[in-house]
Amino acid sequence: MGKMDRSYSSMAKWVHWAFIGVLAYGVINQVDEVEELESSALLVEEVVFTMIFLSLLLFRFRYMRSARAAMPPLDMPKNLIVLARIVHLGMYVSLALIAITGLMIGGLYYSGVKEGLVLEAILLAHEIIFWTSVNLMGLHVAGAIYHRLRGDGVWSGMVPILKEESD
Numbered sequence: 001m002g003k004m005d006r007s008y009s010s011m012a013k014w015v016h017w018a019f020i021g022v023l024a025y026g027v028i029n030q031v032d033e034v035e036e037l038e039s040s041a042l043l044v045e046e047v048v049f050t051m052i053f054l055s056l057l058l059f060r061f062r063y064m065r066s067a068r069a070a071m072p073p074l075d076m077p078k079n080l081i082v083l084a085r086i087v088h089l090g091m092y093v094s095l096a097l098i099a100i101t102g103l104m105i106g107g108l109y110y111s112g113v114k115e116g117l118v119l120e121a122i123l124l125a126h127e128i129i130f131w132t133s134v135n136l137m138g139l140h141v142a143g144a145i146y147h148r149l150r151g152d153g154v155w156s157g158m159v160p161i162l163k164e165e166s167d
Contacts, residue, residue: 007153007156007157008067008157008158009067011063011067012063012064012067012158013158013160015059015060015063015064016060016064016158017160019056019057019060022053022056023095026049026053029049031046034105034109034114034119034123035114037105037106037109037110043106043109043110046102046106047103047106050099050102050103050106053099054096054099054100057092057095057096057099061092074152074154075152076152083143084143087136087139087140087143088140090132090133090136091133091136091137091140094129094130094132094133094136095133097125097129098126098129098130098133101122101125101126101129102126104122105119105122105123105126108122144158144159148162
């Protein structure tokens with residue numbers, strides 16, 4: 001289980017960790033009750049943030065895919081590599097769907113649909129997708145800890161603390 005150089009560029013690390021800040025900002029400043037969207041200023045603010053969020057998410061997806069492609073292959077069982085790819089892709093898809101369902105909720109509310117089955121269904125989907133993303137992030141963190149314990153260089157390649165010892 002030799003450790004190889006899997007260090008990401010400073011830009012890749014910045015993109016990875018800065019996005020956590022963007023996501024945290026969105027969660028901290030989320031709309032608590034859909035009725036708050038009565039405020040057109042808040043609705044516009046939410047739409048602008050969501051469009052920025054989606055743009056940053058797409059940029060992050062494309063950038064991190066190119067950064068990962070430049071990495072040497074991991075000496076890991078194929079099923080774990082597939083699982084890691086599913087978790088990563090699942091995080092991107094779920095985060096995009098949170099934003100898209102949020103835009104749908106705002107659009108319905110703006111159009112005068114302030115109650116009913118359609119709005120309730122999208123609100124429920126929004127919440128389910130949010131919790132799905134939280135669980136996927138938990139799996140991502142568990143994977144990072146797995147690599148830290150394995151000592152294969154993946155942790156040190158992306159995490160700025162508790163570096164693995166050199167061989």
